[in-house]
Amino acid sequence: MRGLAAFLVAAAVASPVAWAQAPAAGTETRVAVEVFSVGLGPDDGLLFARREGDLRDGANPDGRARALSTGDVALIHSTSWRWEPDGRIVLTYLAWAKEGTLGAGTRKLPALTPPASPDPLHPRPVEIAEVDPLAHGLRHLTFLLHTSRDGAVAAALGPRGVAALSRIEADVAGELPR
Numbered sequence: 001m002r003g004l005a006a007f008l009v010a011a012a013v014a015s016p017v018a019w020a021q022a023p024a025a026g027t028e029t030r031v032a033v034e035v036f037s038v039g040l041g042p043d044d045g046l047l048f049a050r051r052e053g054d055l056r057d058g059a060n061p062d063g064r065a066r067a068l069s070t071g072d073v074a075l076i077h078s079t080s081w082r083w084e085p086d087g088r089i090v091l092t093y094l095a096w097a098k099e100g101t102l103g104a105g106t107r108k109l110p111a112l113t114p115p116a117s118p119d120p121l122h123p124r125p126v127e128i129a130e131v132d133p134l135a136h137g138l139r140h141l142t143f144l145l146h147t148s149r150d151g152a153v154a155a156a157l158g159p160r161g162v163a164a165l166s167r168i169e170a171d172v173a174g175e176l177p178r
Contacts, residue, residue: 030089032053033054038095045109047106049103069095073097077141079136094137098158143171
């Protein structure tokens, strides 16, 4: 828990408001795994499903993400983490489902406009909508697609997946404007 303690101290120094909302000392911080399973629809548009579950008993978050993902997963990637005002730390994953395997309960991908923070010393946006971490993850996956030297990302996505992601602006996590 030393790493978590250092995180909370850093959060307190950087954001007195965030510290005031954090759980009381001595309470255990909950860690959740959030998975956005993404795949292609019949019209080559992207579909997604979101699932979340707690990470317990020292479980491997990668394994928990695989268990929460839907469809036949071709690629899974950890895209981000965030602190929530209820005290949870949320680890976000994007799971790319092989064509035709995403299953029921999917939704069409809406327009994606990741939120920005107006304060460079407080990078967490004031409000995070459900699809904001998905937008971040897709931009990150697109960046990995463009920078993968061995072609493994393109091979996992397949030609239709590569074409679909080429319509999304690539971006690295935490990139600052020039």
